Amino acid sequence: MLENKKAVIFDLDGTLLDSMWVWNQVDIDFLGKRGFDVPPDYPKVIAAMGFHETAEYTIKRFDLKEKVKDVIAEWDRMAAQMYHERVQIKPYVREVLEWMRQQGIHLGVATASYRTLFEPCLRRNGVFEYFEAVTETSEVERGKGFPDIYIKAAEKMNCLPEQCLVFEDITKGIEAARTGGFRTVAVYDPAAQAEWEENTKKADYHIVKFKELLEPSSFLNRL
Numbered sequence: 001m002l003e004n005k006k007a008v009i010f011d012l013d014g015t016l017l018d019s020m021w022v023w024n025q026v027d028i029d030f031l032g033k034r035g036f037d038v039p040p041d042y043p044k045v046i047a048a049m050g051f052h053e054t055a056e057y058t059i060k061r062f063d064l065k066e067k068v069k070d071v072i073a074e075w076d077r078m079a080a081q082m083y084h085e086r087v088q089i090k091p092y093v094r095e096v097l098e099w100m101r102q103q104g105i106h107l108g109v110a111t112a113s114y115r116t117l118f119e120p121c122l123r124r125n126g127v128f129e130y131f132e133a134v135t136e137t138s139e140v141e142r143g144k145g146f147p148d149i150y151i152k153a154a155e156k157m158n159c160l161p162e163q164c165l166v167f168e169d170i171t172k173g174i175e176a177a178r179t180g181g182f183r184t185v186a187v188y189d190p191a192a193q194a195e196w197e198e199n200t201k202k203a204d205y206h207i208v209k210f211k212e213l214l215e216p217s218s219f220l221n222r223l
Helices: 020-033 042-046 051-061 068-085 093-102 115-124 150-156 171-179 190-202 208-216
Strands: 007-010 107-111 133-136 164-168 183-188 206-209
Touching: 007 150, 020 042, 020 068, 020 093, 020 190, 042 051, 042 190, 051 068, 068 171, 093 107, 093 208, 107 183, 107 190, 133 150, 150 164, 171 183, 171 190, 183 190, 206 208
Parallel strands: 007 107, 007 164, 107 133, 164 183, 183 206
Antiparallel strands: none
């Protein structure tokens, strides 16, 4: 069982957390307040970006006369209550994390989100303590379109990329992790439905539901 893989690195939003509805609503409310609809390509364009990069892009694209720090602060305020009180982990995530821990697998997180949002959410859902390393895009120079964050997460767990599996729901994350030498697992999320077919082709493995990982036929048992 995972004899050649010592660690698993998870994305959060859309992967472990059923949270993309939050950001869809934030985009609608934030841009709507300024007189814009959300362009069809906007969610995909920003999917691999960290908060700072997304704020810069949004200000430039919509010609906003606002500062990056103020945009980020507004997004944080809008999302905080929903993360702290309503966002849930996906079904069977806790069971999968427990199984992996019992196998002696190191568990890490690589996320574009902010700790002030995700840590209270993970603690409320009872899974924060499973992770020995949490890495944010703010800790590296480039966003999730590049392998930097996954490499940093692996380093924190004293693992090489080839010893890790990366679970992601977006194409750019899967591509970046593979570029960095990681094996990848595409995770289905309705918010990334348009990318699902492409993700299944580019990732080494894929799951629609975490329950699949607990079945005897799971690819985890063949690694």
